[in-house]
Amino acid sequence: MRIDDAALGPGIPDPAIRTTCPYCGVGCGVLATPDGKGGAAIAGDPAHPANLGRLCSKGSALGETLGLGSRVLHPLKRNAAGGYDRVTWELALDAVAEGFRSLIRREGPEAVAFYLSGQLLTEDYYVANKLMKGFIGSPHVDTNSRLCMSSTVAGHKRVFGSDTVPGNYEDLDSADLIVLVGSNTAWCHPVLFRRIQQNRSERGAKVVVIDPRVTATAEDCDLVLQLKPGSDSVLFAGLLVHLAEHSLTDATYLARHASGFEAVLENARGIAPDIAAVSARTGLSTAEIAAFYALWAGTPAVVTAWSQGVNQSAQGTDKVASILHCHLATGRIGRPGGGPLSLTGQPNAMGGREVGGLANMLAAHMGYSAVEIDRVRRFWNAPSMAQHEGLKAVAMLDAVADKRIKALWVMATNPAVSLPRADHVMAALRGLDLFVVSENVLSNDTLAAKPHVILPAAAWGEKDGTVTNSERRISRQRAFLPLPGEVRPDWWIICEIARRLGFAAGFGFADASEIYAEHAALSAFENDGTRDFDIGAHAGLTKRGYDALRPVQWPVPAGQSQGTARLFANGGFFTPDGRAQMKPLAMPALAAEPSEAFPLLLNTGRVRDHWHTMTRTGLSPRLSAHVSEPSVHVNPADAVRFGLEEGGFARIANAHGAVVLKVLRDEGVPAGSLFAPIHWSAETASDARIGAAVQPFCDPYSGQPEMKATPSSVAPVSYASQGFVLSREAFALPAGSWWASVAVEGGQGRLFATDASVDDLMAAVRSAFGEDGLTEMIDRQGGAYRCAVTRDGRLIAALFVGPSGRAPLWDTVKLAFADAGLAPENRLALLAGRRLDGAADPGPTVCACFGVGLNAIRAAFASGGAMTPEDIGRQLKAGTNCGSCLPEIRRIGAQSRETVAA
Numbered sequence: 001m002r003i004d005d006a007a008l009g010p011g012i013p014d015p016a017i018r019t020t021c022p023y024c025g026v027g028c029g030v031l032a033t034p035d036g037k038g039g040a041a042i043a044g045d046p047a048h049p050a051n052l053g054r055l056c057s058k059g060s061a062l063g064e065t066l067g068l069g070s071r072v073l074h075p076l077k078r079n080a081a082g083g084y085d086r087v088t089w090e091l092a093l094d095a096v097a098e099g100f101r102s103l104i105r106r107e108g109p110e111a112v113a114f115y116l117s118g119q120l121l122t123e124d125y126y127v128a129n130k131l132m133k134g135f136i137g138s139p140h141v142d143t144n145s146r147l148c149m150s151s152t153v154a155g156h157k158r159v160f161g162s163d164t165v166p167g168n169y170e171d172l173d174s175a176d177l178i179v180l181v182g183s184n185t186a187w188c189h190p191v192l193f194r195r196i197q198q199n200r201s202e203r204g205a206k207v208v209v210i211d212p213r214v215t216a217t218a219e220d221c222d223l224v225l226q227l228k229p230g231s232d233s234v235l236f237a238g239l240l241v242h243l244a245e246h247s248l249t250d251a252t253y254l255a256r257h258a259s260g261f262e263a264v265l266e267n268a269r270g271i272a273p274d275i276a277a278v279s280a281r282t283g284l285s286t287a288e289i290a291a292f293y294a295l296w297a298g299t300p301a302v303v304t305a306w307s308q309g310v311n312q313s314a315q316g317t318d319k320v321a322s323i324l325h326c327h328l329a330t331g332r333i334g335r336p337g338g339g340p341l342s343l344t345g346q347p348n349a350m351g352g353r354e355v356g357g358l359a360n361m362l363a364a365h366m367g368y369s370a371v372e373i374d375r376v377r378r379f380w381n382a383p384s385m386a387q388h389e390g391l392k393a394v395a396m397l398d399a400v401a402d403k404r405i406k407a408l409w410v411m412a413t414n415p416a417v418s419l420p421r422a423d424h425v426m427a428a429l430r431g432l433d434l435f436v437v438s439e440n441v442l443s444n445d446t447l448a449a450k451p452h453v454i455l456p457a458a459a460w461g462e463k464d465g466t467v468t469n470s471e472r473r474i475s476r477q478r479a480f481l482p483l484p485g486e487v488r489p490d491w492w493i494i495c496e497i498a499r500r501l502g503f504a505a506g507f508g509f510a511d512a513s514e515i516y517a518e519h520a521a522l523s524a525f526e527n528d529g530t531r532d533f534d535i536g537a538h539a540g541l542t543k544r545g546y547d548a549l550r551p552v553q554w555p556v557p558a559g560q561s562q563g564t565a566r567l568f569a570n571g572g573f574f575t576p577d578g579r580a581q582m583k584p585l586a587m588p589a590l591a592a593e594p595s596e597a598f599p600l601l602l603n604t605g606r607v608r609d610h611w612h613t614m615t616r617t618g619l620s621p622r623l624s625a626h627v628s629e630p631s632v633h634v635n636p637a638d639a640v641r642f643g644l645e646e647g648g649f650a651r652i653a654n655a656h657g658a659v660v661l662k663v664l665r666d667e668g669v670p671a672g673s674l675f676a677p678i679h680w681s682a683e684t685a686s687d688a689r690i691g692a693a694v695q696p697f698c699d700p701y702s703g704q705p706e707m708k709a710t711p712s713s714v715a716p717v718s719y720a721s722q723g724f725v726l727s728r729e730a731f732a733l734p735a736g737s738w739w740a741s742v743a744v745e746g747g748q749g750r751l752f753a754t755d756a757s758v759d760d761l762m763a764a765v766r767s768a769f770g771e772d773g774l775t776e777m778i779d780r781q782g783g784a785y786r787c788a789v790t791r792d793g794r795l796i797a798a799l800f801v802g803p804s805g806r807a808p809l810w811d812t813v814k815l816a817f818a819d820a821g822l823a824p825e826n827r828l829a830l831l832a833g834r835r836l837d838g839a840a841d842p843g844p845t846v847c848a849c850f851g852v853g854l855n856a857i858r859a860a861f862a863s864g865g866a867m868t869p870e871d872i873g874r875q876l877k878a879g880t881n882c883g884s885c886l887p888e889i890r891r892i893g894a895q896s897r898e899t900v901a902a
């Protein structure tokens with residue numbers, strides 16, 4: 001398929017296809033140029049308004065994730081022995097349909113559920129939702145967006161009356177103040193972060209970062225507010241009081257477009273009567289608070305943007321509402337340069353909200369009122385409408401555990417890793433009567449819970465449909481690769497099941513464009529301006545029109561040729577009286593306070609170059625080089641208090657589960673907290689599935705779990721030795737070893753720690769590779785051992801282990817391993833740890849795009865030749881492509897200046 005250039009903007013090289021990045025909610029446009037061999041060259045799309053040609057490190061490395069080695073390519077059915085047989089689609093689909101049919105007949109529709117994902121396309125989501133809520137008649141459809149966006153949805157609905165994002169990214173280009181709340185934008189929305197930084201350096205826009213932890217985002221800002229976990233709503237309630245007391249509210253806007261302001265202000269005064277009270281509850285100094293309030297109050301063009309530090313909390317809905325209140329009170333909403341902006345996580349978090357993928361929504365931003373149920377029933381011609389809200393993710397899995405739900409179909413998410421209390425989830429999944437998973441990969445933790453049927457789904461590059469980014473912009477994802485093996489798009493799989501359940505008439509879609517057109521028609525059905533989500537202009541879209549669809553911001557009602565950049569500047573809320581409805585904050589407490597047994601709050605989140613459970617980014621050596629192993633970040637004072645050594649290991653435990661992680665001292669983590677990444681799973685590490693140690697407590701309104709503050713204990717764990725193994729063939733570490741796997745050029749890497757002796761390791765090496773071509777350095781007394789295995793002049797494995805500290809020479813040997821033709825005479829040099837080209841050990845990668853290591857950047861700063869990140873860019877190229885590493889380069893520069901000064 002070739003898209004008409006004229007329709008889509010400036011010319012692009014001939015075989016390139018315009019699509020969108022499958023990672024974060026920035027929703028960057030991508031130009032993919034297939035190489036004809038299953039791969040593709042990837043570049044940013046200069047014509048896409050979300051990124052204007054930029055990509056971050058993850059987007060730039062998409063080409064490295066297209067391989068088929070880890071893909072599931074055929075339908076698989078579990079056999080009596082617990083293994084899997086390859087079966088035909090007919091057989092797999094019949095088995096799934098028959099399983100659902102018999103359970104529904106026996107137990108009723110509410111015994112079955114779907115668990116979906118913000119990584120599905122809108123069209124996949126639409127048919128899944130329609131099948132369950134309109135035809136099977138069960139309301140139990142929820143999605144991983146429950147863990148991600150649901151507090152924002154609840155906050156928007158509470159205050160605006162609808163789940164509407166008022167502003168857009170362009171606002172960042174005219175805002176004079178950008179406040180980032182609970183968002184590590186530098187790592188999680190890097191392209192937007194660069195846009196923010198550009199506005200800071202070129203126009204002098206101020207940036208404030210509000211996070212209990214000092215992150216890479218805080219490296220480049222004007223004010224860092226390191227508040228106590230969970231206290232954001234107190235800070236914003238205090239801001240509202242400040243605005244009122246300084247007569248800075250917009251009385252005209254409030255009078256015309258909002259109700260409930262007086263009650264909200266009184267409530268805010270109760271929570272945060274003055275700056276001293278805010279200081280006591282947030283832990284911030286009165287000077288910091290005063291500075292923030294003065295800045296916010298005095299800057300009309302202000303964007304307040306937030307992400308998981310706001311959403312994933314027991315008070316998430318309140319936190320969102322407290323931010324919205326301040327914007328409403330000042331009328332700073334829907335105007336260029338001003339407004340609240342929720343940064344969504346997944347590429348199609350918004351699309352899922354639009355179709356009704358959340359258990360408390362029905363469809364097309366409609367809920368479960370009798371009128372809405374009837375309207376959707378008539379539109380769908382649905383035989384069996386769900387009549388009430390369904391179970392939200394955590395409650396859904398509890399219902400699976402106690403067998404109220406007996407059949408579950410999981411699509412495009414890895415709940416055995418990402419849900420709280422992941423061990424409990426794993427056990428619950430194993431107990432299902434019917435467990436179906438639609439997946440891209442052959443192996444992950446959810447698949448380890450042994451679904452009865454595994455359905456091979458099309459992956460990015462193969463699928464066709466639409467996604468909606470954080471600024472309401474609907475963009476096409478377009479296929480640029482053929483469907484490999486027998487994989488099929490998710491929507492096709494769902495429609496085939498619907499057909500087999502007797503619902504052919506409602507699901508006879510020939511392609512994704514027909515589904516989109518129906519979704520658009522539903523959004524406009526009996527709407528007449530009463531519902532925010534209206535894309536009626538696309539209701540009659542043909543396949544050709546769909547293929548040529550340019551990125552557009554909803555609403556786009558019928559008859560409107562352009563999208564809508566902003567909403568609510570002049571009111572027009574989607575409530576009966578057209579006013580926003582401010583309501584007092586409810587102030588739920590932290591889910592759980594620290595205790596003697598569990599004295600530290602475990603905070604969890606993301607690293608720059610990995611995506612979620614690493615099923616894709618874990619395939620890229622470039623991305624795996626930035627943060628290669630799962631660590632727990634600990635404040636140095638806590639490290640001393642709990643006897644944790646840098647480079648050693650720690651066991652983090654609580655009533656829900658435990659993990660063992662590498663210890664990293666981090667001044668940015670406040671005392672009393674721990675921070676651990678979410679990315680590692682049982683698939684990629686021995687003991688690092690952090691979800692196992694996350695509590696299942698949820699915000700009472702949104703049902704979103706508190707994933708940033710689980711009271712936990714921490715204790716040191718020691719191993720006799722640490723090392724790494726690089727291998728082109730399978731290699732089993734001695735039992736009981738701690739390990740984390742790392743994608744490397746040319747094979748598989750594992751960082752490990754073990755109590756096994758040198759002799760045990762030598763035996764393991766011999767059993768895997770034999771003695772031919774084995775060169776060793778053995779130091780039994782010193783507990784050190786190094787070996788290299790060559791075959792036909794090619795290095796096929798290397799194992800280095802030593803008594804303590806960082807895995808020795810990992811970066812050097814990894815480079816040698818990538819060079820397949822290591823000559824036998826160089827083996828000894830390799831074991832001695834010399835780089836074969838004589839250069840120094842590069843150290844861990846900082847710049848993923850150009851593979852520039854920490855040591856090179858340090859050296860450039862230390863020599864005095866480089867003073868700024870720009871100098872580093874000129875000397876080493878680091879930071880000159882995607883720019884995701886600029887905050888780190890700046891920090892390395894600052895550290896080296898401190899070293900010199902000391």
Ligand SMILES: Nc1nc2c(c(=O)[nH]1)N[C@H]1C(S)=C(S)[C@@H](COP(=O)(O)OP(=O)(O)OC[C@H]3O[C@@H](n4cnc5c(=O)[nH]c(N)nc54)[C@H](O)[C@@H]3O)O[C@H]1N2
Nearest residue numbers: 182183184188229230307308309345346605606608611612
């Ligand atoms: N590299 C990368 N980028 C991603 C993703 C990824 O996996 N990797 N995933 C995408 C997805 S789905 C999502 S949802 C987004 C998430 O994007 P972010 O929300 O930016 O990422 P997190 O690291 O989950 O959490 C953000 C911050 O919240 C802080 N925080 C914790 N508690 C509180 C609190 O009480 N108040 C405040 N103010 N802050 C708090 C944490 O310290 C953390 O730094 O990222 C998206 N982008």
Ligand SMILES: Nc1nc2c(c(=O)[nH]1)N[C@H]1C(S)=C(S)[C@@H](COP(=O)(O)OP(=O)(O)OC[C@H]3O[C@@H](n4cnc5c(=O)[nH]c(N)nc54)[C@H](O)[C@@H]3O)O[C@H]1N2
Nearest residue numbers: 147148412413414415418438439440457604612613615707
């Ligand atoms: N402790 C803690 N837990 C968290 C979070 C946190 O901050 N802390 N964050 C939460 C958030 S915000 C999120 S969004 C979740 C993310 O958590 P998950 O959704 O569980 O993580 P992913 O690794 O993205 O899982 C996606 C799975 O779907 C597959 N897949 C990808 N694309 C497709 C497709 O098109 N079709 C099909 N059928 N399969 C596909 C992938 O191979 C992968 O196995 O984690 C949540 N869990």
Ligand code: SF4
Nearest residue numbers: 021023024028056059
């Ligand atoms: S910022 Fe990066 S991960 Fe997010 S959409 Fe853009 S390229 Fe993809």
Ligand SMILES: [Mo]
Nearest residue numbers: 147148345346
């Ligand atoms: Mo997310």
